[in-house]
Amino acid sequence: MNVRFRPALGAQDCHFIHQLIMSEVSTGHFDAGLLDPRASAGLMQNIQKMAATNTRLDSKGNEVPASIVMVDADGDKAGFGITTVLDLHDVKINEFWLAGIAPNQRRKGVMTALTKFLCDQLDERGIRIGARLLPASDGMRAVLINSGFLHVETLPSGHAFLIRKARPPS
Numbered sequence: 001m002n003v004r005f006r007p008a009l010g011a012q013d014c015h016f017i018h019q020l021i022m023s024e025v026s027t028g029h030f031d032a033g034l035l036d037p038r039a040s041a042g043l044m045q046n047i048q049k050m051a052a053t054n055t056r057l058d059s060k061g062n063e064v065p066a067s068i069v070m071v072d073a074d075g076d077k078a079g080f081g082i083t084t085v086l087d088l089h090d091v092k093i094n095e096f097w098l099a100g101i102a103p104n105q106r107r108k109g110v111m112t113a114l115t116k117f118l119c120d121q122l123d124e125r126g127i128r129i130g131a132r133l134l135p136a137s138d139g140m141r142a143v144l145i146n147s148g149f150l151h152v153e154t155l156p157s158g159h160a161f162l163i164r165k166a167r168p169p170s
């Protein structure tokens, strides 16, 4: 399989990301609050903002860095990953925030390849990366554990909190 990583390019990619996230809210992979039409519209605005400016608005309305990586498999749009900065107990860490693979492209190693791509970039800069997962997200947990993430704790919100330390430069 030929996997290609690229930035999000315009309305079609934004729509793909939004639709993929919204289709997995009822399965418990993304925040149930997105069922509120205003939250769903806000997500779309944030996706468009990230695609255009590499920033997003956090829950307090602050602008923080955020970037989208699209992944194509054998020429077809297959999925996305979004990295951002998480302010957790006043400690800022880089976060693998939102991610998904289209149903017809799953179990082919695409998310594993995307996770490696993102981690390799961060390793080069000596940056550790965290991820928060809802209890339903066993598949993503397996991908992250296989990619060197460790489960650190379960947060009061119920999210599993995983961290991957940057690999030391060789």
Ligand SMILES: CC(C)(COP(=O)(O)OP(=O)(O)OC[C@H]1O[C@@H](n2cnc3c(N)ncnc32)[C@H](O)[C@@H]1OP(=O)(O)O)[C@@H](O)C(=O)NCCC(=O)NCCS
Pocket: 024, 029, 030, 097, 098, 099, 100, 101, 102, 105, 106, 107, 108, 109, 110, 111, 112, 113, 133, 137, 138, 139, 140, 142, 143
């Ligand atoms: C979870 C998800 C991202 C995995 O993407 P993927 O490209 O299918 O993952 P990979 O093919 O790289 O999986 C690699 C391995 O991880 C494990 N894995 C992946 N998905 C799994 C699942 N649903 N259940 C159990 N294990 C899973 C398997 O060990 C798999 O290897 P195998 O196929 O040889 O058994 C995808 O199923 C998805 O988008 N799900 C809905 C949205 C979601 O959960 N997003 C994450 C929340 S932030």
